[in-house]
Every structure is written in structure tokens, then in C-alpha cells.
Amino acid sequence: MNGEEDGEIIIEVRGLRNAFGEQVVHEDLDLEVKRGEILGVVGGSGTGKSVLMRSIIGLQTPEAGDITVFGEPVIGREDRELQNIRKRWGILFQGAALFSTLTVAENVQVPLREFYPRLGEALLDEIAAFKIVMSGLPPDAGPKYPAELSGGMKKRAGIARALALDPDLLFLDEPTAGLDPIGAAAFDELIVELRDRLGLTVLLITHDLDTLYAICDRVAVLAERKVIAVGTIPELLALDHEWIQEYFRGPRGRAAEEATEADAEAEARAAQHGGAEG
Numbered sequence: 001m002n003g004e005e006d007g008e009i010i011i012e013v014r015g016l017r018n019a020f021g022e023q024v025v026h027e028d029l030d031l032e033v034k035r036g037e038i039l040g041v042v043g044g045s046g047t048g049k050s051v052l053m054r055s056i057i058g059l060q061t062p063e064a065g066d067i068t069v070f071g072e073p074v075i076g077r078e079d080r081e082l083q084n085i086r087k088r089w090g091i092l093f094q095g096a097a098l099f100s101t102l103t104v105a106e107n108v109q110v111p112l113r114e115f116y117p118r119l120g121e122a123l124l125d126e127i128a129a130f131k132i133v134m135s136g137l138p139p140d141a142g143p144k145y146p147a148e149l150s151g152g153m154k155k156r157a158g159i160a161r162a163l164a165l166d167p168d169l170l171f172l173d174e175p176t177a178g179l180d181p182i183g184a185a186a187f188d189e190l191i192v193e194l195r196d197r198l199g200l201t202v203l204l205i206t207h208d209l210d211t212l213y214a215i216c217d218r219v220a221v222l223a224e225r226k227v228i229a230v231g232t233i234p235e236l237l238a239l240d241h242e243w244i245q246e247y248f249r250g251p252r253g254r255a256a257e258e259a260t261e262a263d264a265e266a267e268a269r270a271a272q273h274g275g276a277e278g
């Protein structure tokens with residue numbers, strides 16, 4: 001019933017239907033996200049991954065279905081009623097969506113000013129500086145404008161803003177898109193670190209197979225207007241579904257799988273020699 005009481009289900013989507021005119025994007029879609037997990041959402045282009053995320057965060061009103069977050073229904077609620085839930089999630093939109101006329105620190109302060117209008121300037125500066133460092137940016141990134149940042153730094157600034165209100169839940173829309181492989185791997189590590197340190201639940205949309213293999217506890221596959229399967233990658237690989245097989249067993253999927261296996265072996269070797277670190 002209440003997702004928080006049983007400590008399990010943080011997001012629950014039931015019977016979701018979304019359509020734009022004649023085009024039905026979702027029909028009878030179900031999804032559950034459990035506390036503390038990193039759940040990846042995959043699917044071909046245009047299968048409705050972003051529309052699903054927008055429905056959950058209340059930016060898209062579905063034609064039918066129920067969505068609860070932290071056990072509270074979110075569909076059809078007034079903005080004011082959603083305040084307490086919105087406070088508890090942070091969002092990294094595609095491309096980071098920073099305000100270009102504000103510095104990084106000012107961007108991080110936007111949600112703080114919205115939800116806590118009485119916070120003093122000194123405290124706002126302090127909180128922003130803390131979130132900036134927590135997101136892996138150098139402290140001197142605070143006074144910079146988005147145009148002065150690399151793509152990877154912009155995403156980190158977006159994460160800093162998403163963390164501004166100390167959320168319990170993070171939504172990430174294609175967090176590693178546009179990053180080089182080294183930058184993407186570092187970003188994956190940041191997501192895991194934040195989840196572990198802050199006890200976050202993470203819902204992430206991605207096309208990045210490396211991210212799926214490296215950090216997702218479970219993966220939900222969107223196809224045929226619904227979530228056709230959800231599970232660990234080995235569980236998905238055991239399914240006889242053409243798109244899933246092609247996606248995970250194609251050349252890119254295999255390369256990502258091999259890289260993860262190589263990492264696991266290296267970690268095991270390091271642990272055996274007593275060289276494993278934190």
C-alpha cells in the first residue's frame with residue numbers, strides 16, 4: 001500500500017496510457033522502482049522513455065493509469081499538493097538544462113530559493129558550494145557560467161542542482177549522452193557513489209550499454225507501448241525476445257559485457273592480493 005512503509009516500492013506505475021492524437025505511446029504500462037536500486041530504462045528511439053519519466057514527475061498528464069511516488073498519487077494533483085514530493089526528487093534533464101544566464105552556483109540555488117525562500121545568502125552559497133564539490137566539480141566551478149564548462153562539467157553541474165534539496169530519488173535522462181567513454185565511465189561512478197553515500201533510488205533512461213552493464217541493478221525494457229520485461233541483464237538475456245537479444249547481444253552489447261567481466265576479474269584479482277581499495 002504505502003511504498004514507504006514496506007520500505008520497498010518507491011515508484012509504482014499501473015495501467016499507464018499516454019497518447020498524442022492518434023499516436024498511442026503507452027498502453028497498460030506497469031513499472032515498479034524499488035528503494036535503493038538503480039533502474040535503467042531502455043527502448044528503441046521514440047518508444048516513450050522520456051514521456052514515461054515526464055509522466056512520473058508530473059510534467060505530462062496521462063490519459064489513464066495510476067502513478068504513486070513515495071506512496072503518494074501524483075496524477076491530477078495540484079502543483080501545491082505535489083510540493084512535498086517534488087522536494088524529495090532531483091532531476092537531470094537531457095543536456096543538463098542549466099540556466100545559461102546564471103552561474104553554476106546560482107543554478108544550484110534555484111530549487112533552494114524556490115522551496116526555502118527564507119534561506120539567507122551566506123547559507124545558499126555554502127549549500128551550493130557543498131553540492132558542487134559533491135558532484136565532482138572543482139570548487140572554482142561555482143562562479144562559472146554554463147557556456148564556460150565542458151559537456152561533462154555541465155552534467156555534473158546538473159547533478160549538483162538535482163542534489164540541492166537532498167533528494168531521496170534521482171531521475172536521470174540520458175546522463176552519459178555526448179560524453180567521451182572516459183567521461184561517461186567517471187559519470188557512472190559518480191552515480192553509484194551518490195546512490196551508496198546518500199541512499200538514493202535512481203531511475204535512469206539510457207542508450208549507453210556500458211552504463212547498463214556497469215551500474216544498473218535492474219533494467220526495464222520499453223517496447224510495444226509497455227514495459228515488456230524488467231530484471232537484471234542476465235535475466236533479460238534469458239528471455240526469447242528479438243529486440244532484447246539484438247540489443248544486448250549485438251556487437252556493442254557484447255563489448256560492454258566483456259568490459260564488465262574484465263573489470264570484475266581485475267577487482268577479484270586485486271582483492272585476492274589484498275590490494276582492493278574502498
Ligand SMILES: Nc1ncnc2c1ncn2[C@@H]1O[C@H](COP(=O)(O)OP(=O)(O)OP(=O)(O)O)[C@@H](O)[C@H]1O
Binds near residue numbers: 020043
Ligand atoms: N508533447 C508531445 N507532443 C506530441 N508528441 C509527443 C510529445 N512528446 C513526445 N511525443 C511523441 O511520443 C513518442 C515518444 O517520445 P519520447 O521522447 O518519450 O521517446 P524516447 O523513447 O525518449 O525516444 P529517444 O530515445 O529518441 O529520446 C515520440 O513519437 C514523440 O514524437
